[in-house]
Amino acid sequence: DGGITQSPKYLFRKEGQNVTLSCEQNLNHDAMYWYRQDPGQGLRLIYYSQIVNDFQKGDIAEGYSVSREKKESFPLTVTSAQKNPTAFYLCASSRQKNTGELFFGEGSRLTVL
Amino acid sequence: GQQLNQSPQSMFIQEGEDVSMNCTSSSIFNTWLWYKQDPGEGPVLLIALYKAGELTSNGRLTAQFGITRKDSFLNISASIPSDVGIYFCAGQGHYGGATNKLIFGTGTLLAVQP
Numbered sequence: 001d002g003g004i005t006q007s008p009k010y011l012f013r014k015e016g017q018n019v020t021l022s023c024e025q026n027l028n029h030d031a032m033y034w035y036r037q038d039p040g041q042g043l044r045l046i047y048y049s050q051i052v053n054d055f056q057k058g059d060i061a062e063g064y065s066v067s068r069e070k071k072e073s074f075p076l077t078v079t080s081a082q083k084n085p086t087a088f089y090l091c092a093s094s095r096q097k098n099t100g101e102l103f104f105g106e107g108s109r110l111t112v113l
Numbered sequence: 114g115q116q117l118n119q120s121p122q123s124m125f126i127q128e129g130e131d132v133s134m135n136c137t138s139s140s141i142f143n144t145w146l147w148y149k150q151d152p153g154e155g156p157v158l159l160i161a162l163y164k165a166g167e168l169t170s171n172g173r174l175t176a177q178f179g180i181t182r183k184d185s186f187l188n189i190s191a192s193i194p195s196d197v198g199i200y201f202c203a204g205q206g207h208y209g210g211a212t213n214k215l216i217f218g219t220g221t222l223l224a225v226q227p
Binding site for chain 2: 100
């Protein structure tokens with residue numbers, strides 16, 4: 001079945017360590033997104049990519065980095081520069097650019113100890 | 114980034130009751146969307162609205178695109194236990210200098226008691 005796969009589902013890291021969250025999609029979608037979700041808040045956009053080898057900062061890109069070397073993959077690195085990295089991270093993709101109709105993965109919960 | 118005002122923040126209801134929630138903004142949107150998030154999962158799109166005044170149904174769910182383009186409503190009729198989750202509205206439009214920017218509401222937590 002087509003969909004978006006995020007891994008790992010749960011991740012623990014120590015302060016000062018970088019961590020990379022994986023996002024793979026087999027929907028043949030051009031656009032991919034990373035959102036952060038904190039309790040009681042809406043989803044906030046970290047980075048997005050509308051085409052391979054191109055990506056743009058979202059509203060809260062500081063302390064994060066991404067790459068888009070392949071159409072189906074959009075990994076997110078949470079760096080040690082991110083001041084408050086503990087959160088639920090959601091990857092999404094869309095058939096078209098500039099659409100609000102997103103397909104989300106199941107999420108990755110990152111806890112910094 | 115700015116977020117939409119979504120209310121209520123939470124609802125605790127009995128199975129069989131109807132549910133209403135809404136989302137408002139000071140800005141005009143071209144598109145309104147409603148998503149549902151089950152616990153520990155990613156959101157799933159329920160309904161997308163593209164025209165002011167549009168009323169769209171998806172099973173027991175009905176959503177409306179407000180005539181002012183600054184609000185949207187979601188109604189759930191005859192709630193069942195699997196309706197439990199967080200419901201997010203999202204608006205898309207020219208916002209904060211960006212075109213087609215998608216803004217999410219803060220969510221409505223729905224709990225349904227059998």
